Amino acid sequence: MDLAELREEVCRVNRMLPVTRLVTMHSGNASGLDRERGRLVIKPSGVDYDALVPADLVEVDLETGEVIESRLRPSVDLPHHLYLYRNMPEVGGVIHTHSNYATAFAAVGKPVPLCLTAIADQFGAEIPCVPYVDNIGDHIGEAILQYRNRSPAVLLGSHGTFAWGESATDALKAAVMTEDVAKTVLLAMQLGQPADIPPDEAEKWYDRYHNRYGQ
Ligand SMILES: [Zn+2]
Numbered sequence: 001m002d003l004a005e006l007r008e009e010v011c012r013v014n015r016m017l018p019v020t021r022l023v024t025m026h027s028g029n030a031s032g033l034d035r036e037r038g039r040l041v042i043k044p045s046g047v048d049y050d051a052l053v054p055a056d057l058v059e060v061d062l063e064t065g066e067v068i069e070s071r072l073r074p075s076v077d078l079p080h081h082l083y084l085y086r087n088m089p090e091v092g093g094v095i096h097t098h099s100n101y102a103t104a105f106a107a108v109g110k111p112v113p114l115c116l117t118a119i120a121d122q123f124g125a126e127i128p129c130v131p132y133v134d135n136i137g138d139h140i141g142e143a144i145l146q147y148r149n150r151s152p153a154v155l156l157g158s159h160g161t162f163a164w165g166e167s168a169t170d171a172l173k174a175a176v177m178t179e180d181v182a183k184t185v186l187l188a189m190q191l192g193q194p195a196d197i198p199p200d201e202a203e204k205w206y207d208r209y210h211n212r213y214g215q
Pocket residue numbers: 096097098159160
């Protein structure tokens with residue numbers, strides 16, 4: 001994939017954020033990385049998603065964090081995206097949102113418990129919740145690294161979510177699934193206490209989904 005294709009993909013993923021109801025107004029951003037070239041592209045700050053075109057995305061050098069000739073400023077969340085790419089070598093796409101149901105868990109500082117086979121499939125663990133951190137320097141990135149488990153998403157206390165994957169498209173899937181299972185679990189909590197799936201049971205679902213599911 002060349003950088004033009006990466007711009008296309010990351011633009012499409014950003015435009016999907018309001019479509020999948022993960023963002024309101026400008027409250028989220030997606031990026032994608034070309035690790036070979038050491039360049040990432042990220043949503044520009046404060047631009048409407050439906051007006052976004054590939055050329056608007058801001059290209060950034062992974063190592064220096066410097067913007068490569070762009071008429072627009074990058075998302076203010078760029079430092080957190082950079083930190084995750086620099087410290088998680090398997091990651092090629094990152095998404096940050098304040099999606100409602102997942103952020104409801106973040107507001108009370110609770111993880112999304114491993115109580116559904118859909119959570120076992122996709123995440124293989126609870127979706128952890130990082131205690132509140134401010135937005136200074138690497139605080140968010142460091143907290144994510146400290147609290148993450150095998151799941152490709154975390155909740156940030158009193159804030160929102162970060163999700164990631166091998167590509168921006170994979171990160172979108174993780175972000176959408178985070179919101180979807182958070183919604184189901186929150187509904188379940190109105191009816192009673194959701195029952196945790198034991199780790200050895202969860203492993204069966206995770207293994208099937210990651211090693212045998214699909215074409
Ligand atoms: Zn945020």
